[in-house]
Amino acid sequence: MTGKQHIHCAIENCHYYSAGNKCTANEILVANDQFCNSQPDHVDAPMASQITPASAESCMSTACKSFVPKGSDKVTADGIKKMQ
Numbered sequence: 001m002t003g004k005q006h007i008h009c010a011i012e013n014c015h016y017y018s019a020g021n022k023c024t025a026n027e028i029l030v031a032n033d034q035f036c037n038s039q040p041d042h043v044d045a046p047m048a049s050q051i052t053p054a055s056a057e058s059c060m061s062t063a064c065k066s067f068v069p070k071g072s073d074k075v076t077a078d079g080i081k082k083m084q
């Protein structure tokens with residue numbers, strides 16, 4: 001894969017949210033709601049290659065598994081790093 005990826009996100013209370021609607025996580029995992037609701041916090045982007053892909057019916061049934069609220073004590077639970 002080539003090129004520099006950037007992710008825009010408008011979830012202002014996420015630990016990785018930055019002004020201008022930018023995501024500063026070094027990697028994220030998007031999955032369907034069923035997966036996100038059933039998996040523990042430590043299952044996230046660093047484990048992506050081990051996760052079985054699944055379908056979603058629409059954007060309404062997808063979610064960012066990497067979301068963690070600002071100030072949460074779980075910001076290190078998944079191994080994702082905040083880029084500066």
Ligand code: SF4
Nearest residue numbers: 009014017023064067
């Ligand atoms: S981790 Fe997910 S919810 Fe948080 S800023 Fe990035 S894309 Fe948005």
